[in-house]
Amino acid sequence: MLERLKLAWVVARKDLLLEFRTRTAILSAVVFTALVLTVFNFGRDPTAVPTIDLAPSILWVTFTFAAMLALNRAFALELENHALEGLLVSPLSRTSLYWGKLIANLLFVTIVEAVGLPLFVLFFDVPVWHVLLPLVGVIALATVGFVAVGTLFSAMVIRTRFAELMLPVLLLPFLIPPLVGAVQVTARLLSGRPASEVVGWLRLLGAYDIVFVTLSTLLFPHTVDE
Amino acid sequence: MTLAQKGRWTTLVGLVLLAAVYVRALAFTPIERTQGPAQKIYYIHVPAAIWTETAMILVGVASIFFLFLKDARLDSFAEASAEVGTAFATIVLTTGPIWGKPIWGTWWTWDARLTSTLFLFFLYIGYLLLRGAVADPGARARYAAVLGICGMVLVPFIHFSVYLFRTLHPMPIILKPSAPALPGSMLATWGVSFAVFTVLYVGFVMQRYALARARQEVPHA
Amino acid sequence: MPETFPHNAGYMVAAYTVAAVILVAYAVSLYRRTRNL
Numbered sequence: 001m002l003e004r005l006k007l008a009w010v011v012a013r014k015d016l017l018l019e020f021r022t023r024t025a026i027l028s029a030v031v032f033t034a035l036v037l038t039v040f041n042f043g044r045d046p047t048a049v050p051t052i053d054l055a056p057s058i059l060w061v062t063f064t065f066a067a068m069l070a071l072n073r074a075f076a077l078e079l080e081n082h083a084l085e086g087l088l089v090s091p092l093s094r095t096s097l098y099w100g101k102l103i104a105n106l107l108f109v110t111i112v113e114a115v116g117l118p119l120f121v122l123f124f125d126v127p128v129w130h131v132l133l134p135l136v137g138v139i140a141l142a143t144v145g146f147v148a149v150g151t152l153f154s155a156m157v158i159r160t161r162f163a164e165l166m167l168p169v170l171l172l173p174f175l176i177p178p179l180v181g182a183v184q185v186t187a188r189l190l191s192g193r194p195a196s197e198v199v200g201w202l203r204l205l206g207a208y209d210i211v212f213v214t215l216s217t218l219l220f221p222h223t224v225d226e
Numbered sequence: 227m228t229l230a231q232k233g234r235w236t237t238l239v240g241l242v243l244l245a246a247v248y249v250r251a252l253a254f255t256p257i258e259r260t261q262g263p264a265q266k267i268y269y270i271h272v273p274a275a276i277w278t279e280t281a282m283i284l285v286g287v288a289s290i291f292f293l294f295l296k297d298a299r300l301d302s303f304a305e306a307s308a309e310v311g312t313a314f315a316t317i318v319l320t321t322g323p324i325w326g327k328p329i330w331g332t333w334w335t336w337d338a339r340l341t342s343t344l345f346l347f348f349l350y351i352g353y354l355l356l357r358g359a360v361a362d363p364g365a366r367a368r369y370a371a372v373l374g375i376c377g378m379v380l381v382p383f384i385h386f387s388v389y390l391f392r393t394l395h396p397m398p399i400i401l402k403p404s405a406p407a408l409p410g411s412m413l414a415t416w417g418v419s420f421a422v423f424t425v426l427y428v429g430f431v432m433q434r435y436a437l438a439r440a441r442q443e444v445p446h447a
Numbered sequence: 448m449p450e451t452f453p454h455n456a457g458y459m460v461a462a463y464t465v466a467a468v469i470l471v472a473y474a475v476s477l478y479r480r481t482r483n484l
Binding site (some may be wrong): 228230231233234237241244248251257258259260261262263264266267271272274310312313317318321322325327328426430433434436437440441445 | 451452453454455456458459461462463465466467469470471473474477478479480484
């Protein structure tokens with residue numbers, strides 16, 4: 001188990017190193033996040049609708065788009081020079097490969113979210129300090145959920161003709177439980193609702209994460225093996 | 227008789243029986259007092275919804291067995307059930323709003339059944355698109371199986387999300403017909419309709435399965 | 448029969464028609480695709 005995690009980290013490190021040498025994807029994601037937040041800001045009438053009503057949805061739409069950008073590049077790297085075959089014939093286990101990709105994607109999306117959240121607070125003047133820890137917790141829970149499924153799907157989608165289009169189409173239904181949960185919890189946190197209201201959603205998010213990380217780990221070998 | 231022929235006959239029987247259900251529902255089943263004649267849409271809408279979901283579960287089950295047994299027939303069944311499920315989902319998503327408009331006053335309501343079916347519909351479309359987008363037959367079957375299993379596992383999460391959402395945002399009216407607390411004659415009509423939809427599912431799947439198997443034998447370019 | 452219910456039979460007819468059209472259309476589509484099988 002520990003060996004697998006170490007190998008997974010090797011895969012993740014490779015991806016992250018490659019990414020940080022070029023920095024293109026992460027920069028695009030960050031710029032994109034800022035762009036989306038700006039557009040939403042100019043699109044609303046602050047006197048008509050209180051920010052606090054729209055804020056959770058805006059935040060999560062932004063994070064979801066950014067996650068899609070990250071996932072799209074997840075296996076694209078391996079397509080060049082048949083690097084994927086190289087990975088597969090190595091003694092690397094499929095589980096380690098999946099976990100490595102998952103970790104890399106999570107870190108990537110986390111960085112984008114870490115930039116996006118302060119921008120969001122800044123642009124929309126939303127008070128988050130008093131609920132920062134639970135908010136970060138919810139962000140983490142939801143992100144793990146859709147990145148886990150997204151990593152699995154991106155492995156399948158790279159072999160299709162319209163990969164960048166297929167991924168969001170396939171992923172959409174799977175985003176609903178984590179996104180709805182995340183938006184509901186975020187809304188309640190930001191408006192200072194009692195914790196008891198969010199327990200159900202948090203359980204949903206937690207269960208979703210456990211189930212789909214496990215399922216994706218189990219199914220991943222079928223996306224790369226004959 | 228070939229499987230496709232049996233499927234055609236089954237479908238024909240199903241359609242004839244459907245006509246009988248129509249007559250029974252429209253002419254011989256009492257009108258519900260508060261909702262009026264529009265309530266009768268329920269006899270078509272709900273059986274279709276049940277089969278939409280059941281078809282997805284069957285896709286998932288067939289996919290699990292396929293990944294273990296590698297039998298191409300299981301993959302063909304999954305393909306067939308997915309397409310038929312999509313057709314039934316279309317019925318739910320069209321009859322639902324037509325029912326919703328006179329009852330709730332709006333075409334779309336985030337009602338539990340309609341919302342779940344909408345996401346099932348997206349799942350089906352994704353599944354069919356994935357099958358169409360993968361050239362290699364071996365990869366296609368495996369990928370479809372992976373997606374099918376994930377889809378099946380997702381279904382309870384969608385239900386739970388919708389349930390949580392609704393308990394915190396209660397809908398103005400709780401529609402009684404959601405639970406099978408119908409008086410005798412209405413329950414009978416519902417039951418017969420459900421049986422007919424079952425026959426239609428079987429007939430459709432038989433034909434679509436035969437088609438999938440035939441394509442496996444002579445692979446398209 | 449006491450006329451106490453809302454008059455929305457038009458919706459009922461519409462829904463039943465739409466459902467029938469979808470089912471028959473799908474049956475026809477399957478028939479044409481499996482004709483030779």
